[in-house]
Amino acid sequence: MTDDLIWDVKKDRVLRELKKGKRLDGREKKEEREIEITPNYIDRAEGSAMVKLGDTRVVAGVKIGTGTPYPDSPEEGTLMTSIELSPVSSPGFETGPPREKTVELSRVIDRGIRESEMVDMEELCIEPGEKVYNVFIDIFPLDHDGNLIDASAIAAVNALKNTKLPVYDKEEEKLNREEHAGPLPTQDTPVAKTFSKLGDEVVLDPQIDEEKAQDARLTIYVNKKDNVCASQKGGTGAFKREEINKLIEEAVEKAPETRKKIEENS
């Protein structure tokens, strides 16, 4: 409750400054915070990355397992993205089973990876209808200073790019994590761009004070063809069509720079 009151007070300030064209941390409205990527951050994961987006910090780890394929895609591996919003990263998070907010975050990050067809799922088939690789992406924020979606997407995509596929030992019927069958086959580098709408103003890459004050949020996932491969509006506010069209163009314009950064660091 006290927490909420503080955000209310901060909200006034965020909005007041934005009206004057300023953000609290001095950024331009469509300026992003600096991105720092540390690939292969976790030795025991098959792929991993630690990403800093300003003061927001996120670790993503990829673990590979094996299992039976889904009945409707017997020759494809599976992919699953989860995020855990632990109190480690923010006093606003609670322990316990994932809530709607957590599920939404996981699914938005997942959607861009899946819909860009970044991971070649057919290459993950071991025995059609019987055995396929399962790719688990687990995301763990360490410090939540706003825009977990974009930071998590960078971390997840970078981690997938440095993932090594363990050899499946058909006789032992298990993975041999000592030996690698090669890198995880990837064919795209999707990039998420998230905008916050506060009153009539829209900012890119919201910092936590802005995120807490926002009316609505829009995430645009861009693939390497400069097309939109996923999008999601969140929050109780609304967007005008012209706003959406403009933000899509801005996301498409900004994405290549981030993509380059992810690829250079993987």
Next chain:
Amino acid sequence: MAKKTKKLMKKGKRLDGRKPDEIRPIKIKAGYTKRADGSAYLEWGGNKVAASVHGPRTCYPQHERSPYKARIKYKYKLAPFSVDERTHPAPSRRDKEISKVSAEALEEVVFTQYFPETTIDIYTTILQAAAGTRVAALSAASVALADAGIPMKDLVTACAAGKIEGKVVLDLDQDEDQMGQADLPIAYIPHSDEITLMQMDGDLTTEEYKEALDLAVDGCMQVYEEQKNALKDKYKHLEEDNTGKNTEEDKK
């Protein structure tokens, strides 16, 4: 999206004979469940949806209460028998995500500040699913809210556009959804021309995205007419009763 292939368009028409900018037949009934404060039943293409509204009523658990406004809670649920492979009765990750964005899509129009400390509970169940279930559920929910007499700025209306065989079309059906290249469901407030739900997956150029968004809004306006008609239909008999009574009295 899925990789199965089948010809989806012939001579500029879709397999079910629709034009690219046509929605599937839609039928809405306001006031479907006696025990609910407000309710609606909707059939849209092969979709069958029941929506009920309870409230405003005291909000539980207590920590979810707001001293400033009513909480809007929304549950989207696929009935286990609504699809080919039975779904588990517990809410899936997909159900939870759709529930969250749908609640947010409705909040903009409801005068929540009139009902502090309460919750407005909206329950939607997909009895039969045939693509576009989230927009069907949301369109029904909006009618159920109005049927419950909850003060609103406008009805929220919802529809999806998508891409099949490289062409942007309105309101994908089951086959088109499975074999299509993109899906863009939205919710829309006609009176303020604003979008309150938007999700998208697939592959769209910026131009196609714009086109799909405009088309989806056109679809929403078609659904909007059906929603209004459903509400008017419910009260039609009252109007008739009243005129009957008045003329009787006039004669005296």
